[in-house]
Amino acid sequence: MSDLTSLTVAAAREGLRNGEFSARELTEAHLAAIDAAGRLNAFVAVTVDKALDMAGESDRRLASGEARPLEGVPVGVKDLFATEGVHTQAGSHILDGFRPTYESTVTANLWRDGAVMLGKLNMDEFAMGSSNETSHYGPVVNPWRAAGSDAPLTPGGSSGGSAAAVAARLCMAATASDTGGSIRQPAAFTGTVGVKPTYGRCSRWGMVAFASSLDQAGVIARTVRDAALMLSSMAGPDEKDTTCADLPVPDFAAALDGGIAGMTVGIPREYRLDGMPEEIARLWEQGAEWLKAQGAEIVEVSLPHTKYALPAYYIIAPAEASSNLARYDGVRYGLRVAGDDLTEMYENTRAEGFGDEVIRRVLIGTHVLSAGYYDAYYRKAQQVRTLIRRDFDAAFERVDVLLTPATPSPAFQLGEMSDDPLQMYLNDIFTVTVNMAGLPGVALPAGLSASGLPLALQLIGKPFDEATMLRVAARLEEAAGLDLAPDAWWRAS
Amino acid sequence: MAVDEQIVRKVARLARIRLDDDKVESMARELAxxxxxxxxLSEVDTRGVEPMTSVEAMAMKKRPDVVTDGDRVADVLANAPAREGDFFVVPKVVE
Structure with a gap:
């Protein structure tokens, strides 16, 4: 039965409709895979009963010819999407025991379309991290290992549980979220496809907030087509989120078909960093050659404010986080640590409930928003953000998509960077500009490093033109011709 | 102004996070x-540049000004760490 977990979403949909296997069998195969993968620490809650109930309903609908778009497809949910009555803690101690009485719009859309929930996926605390090491539940371990080594590698972050679970065939696809690279960097580190749509494409309602002007829900899957199928269900207008766009959602999977001849692909010269590893530079050139061979024109473009995106991000994201995280007060939900008076109760609760990285960022954010500093920091950063967006707008007058590396390196070892916050922040150097400008981006595997680890490229699209971006991604995926599956070492006893 | 231990203590107080003395020094070093x-960012000339306030220009959605939700006392209190009847309980604030 284990081969059922290797199917793509697209193949599973066909197999279910043709009666080759039942939704229950498909779900049970994934539950068994999760059960055998405790060493990866990818799941923080497994919803066995709910999964089997939902699969049962899917089998009834399949039998009566009422199958919905994702009928019977078992998926995982990042722990920051509110799921009614189910563990939702965003990887934090401060939300201990929290069981939402409501469902996030993105997950509600998936269940409306017939997907089956397997459980909740581990993540960096409040999505603040690039290695999954800030989770209250401990780090997720990457299913990939370097050739000849059994040193545990990071799956990236913050959607490390989502990426690891999809790569290890514990779920067919997973929800994820991206504030500075939290979908695309873990996808790159695990050989999976990660799509961050345009800001406003998916509702943020019911997502635990980190930085509201940057947060965007998206998907991690094993193929571009699977990601497109998921995204078409997850996205769409929502009156509960005023920043969610009132735009119809294209059939992203149908939009994948067709060539790219005549398209123009931009190569931003500022992404060519000093000291970029040779294998990353080579992969980038190879990607451009693959697209050129299919008739696309490759042009160099300039995004002059690229180097300022990350420092500006480390004003905006912490500022918004310090405001969003003010709600964790020990009164309404989650952890409460006693104190002699109200203020001391707040201070004790937040000191014990937040991990070091969250405290660091709340302090940065509180500082930049404190009296006398607003203009020098937050306003300045928002001005820089305007300049970053103008760079992209100018580039998109000439090109249809941009091609860049996804990360500056393949997956690194757990513990390798955890003592140096600044070094860790540089992981997002190629991805964070996309959040600052609100654009869609996709990371997809395009090769292997000398040590046998997945390496990824990133495509950046025009606002609300995920369809073109995903079509180019699909052609890149075909050209790369990878069939990635890590050895299942975690199953060994 | 460089971030020092005094600023870290002030900001921690504003953020309502207890920061033990042994952590203040390392936090100040990291934040500095x-x-x-x-x-x-001071290198960037931002004179006359409007701060970005929305990612995509769009009119804010408005819904009719009517009550659409309510009577959810049980839901609101469901996750309270301490409650009494239909109230959240906090440490005494007035003697």
């Missing part, structure tokens, strides 16, 4: 390094 790196 991060702000030194952030300060490269």
């Amino acid at each position: 390094a991060i702000f030194a790196w952030i300060d490269q």
